[in-house]
Amino acid sequence: MEYCKNCEVELDNDMAFCPLCGLRVGEEPIPVNIPIEKHPDFRDKTINEIENLSRTQKLKLIWKISGIILTSGIIVTLGINFIISQNINWAKYNLIASLVAFANISIVILFRKKPLILIICSLTSLILMFLTIDYFNGDSNWGIKLGIPIVTSIYVLSLVILVLIRISNQIGFNILAVVFIAIASLLLCIEIFVSLYSHQIIILKWSLIAGASLIPVSGILFYVHYKLKKGIELKRFFHI
Template structure:
């Protein structure tokens, strides 16, 4: 039997509240000990990522619907005016390629390497289609394909080196400038080759001359810049 803590009358086990004074009688187990209910603290989860994910999903759905309407409308207008698809091929392909770029940059693909490869393939499809619509592949194979492929490869290598070497701080910027110079020279090589103006020796000299200032700046930042200035810049740009 149990007793009411307020008025003291005897009550049945788990008879809550007290039939006399309506006082809430605590639950007791078989041994007569009061069962204490432990209130758990709420989980300390950060709601911001899930909130941003919902916002991005809504934006992406809106953009997808807008792209569908725009592509359908341009194709319809083009066909009604010309009884065939002419200018709408270029515009629709560009719009769809932009949609693909948004898809890869909105976080639906988690792997960084897959994102880079996906964006590279998206650009290749766009440029291939634009060149093909002209009736022949004049500039895609000698110019667009190596440039886009080289850009994708340099981006993948840059990310791999940064991760493998655990590059931090100013070194990230230094490696980025080196990758940018290499990419610029890669693009310059194929542009000159496309224009039949390639001079390998001249191209090599120009490459070295462009890399040299970057290397000198990196050496100065690494060994010559005062530590106090480094810390200020690092705090300013969160390096």
């Protein structure tokens, strides 16, 4: 049994050419100059170098790459805005958003093992972003009346879920039920803040419908969790 000297495909005895690359049996392959960056050994070496990095080194690499990308985006958008308008107007929003994004990436890397500090620092950065946007817009107060309350609700509910996970003796369907309740609460908060911002009064419609759909599901999940905690198997519980 022979093998192709180019692609190492197994060849039958009656074959004159390789069925894969077309090289004549017994013929030597023509050497091809492959750029080093495209060579398989080079790619494998690069991948291995990344895989051999420690977790801290990988996070530091992500932090550096994120900083380079966001800085490049800031410079490009500021340059385009100035060239087109001879002024900096819309690009300043990209500037503040990019800075907050980089701040949050840094916060996650630094405080990934301290969720409470992470949430507080991240929320603070977003509040500062909304206040800056309000400052750029003049007297609109969109961030104070709408952006900050909604974002704060998201972070508070996330913190509640984390606390419940920490203090829960058994994690299962109960956490999923809490998540559904948190989503229903968030939708209710969003409609309250939007209606206050738009109409100066609280008008509840779609959030009540969503809550009416999610709360019963949460109740079922709590019940299933309670039954499973008592040792009842799923097959017997669902009569399978």
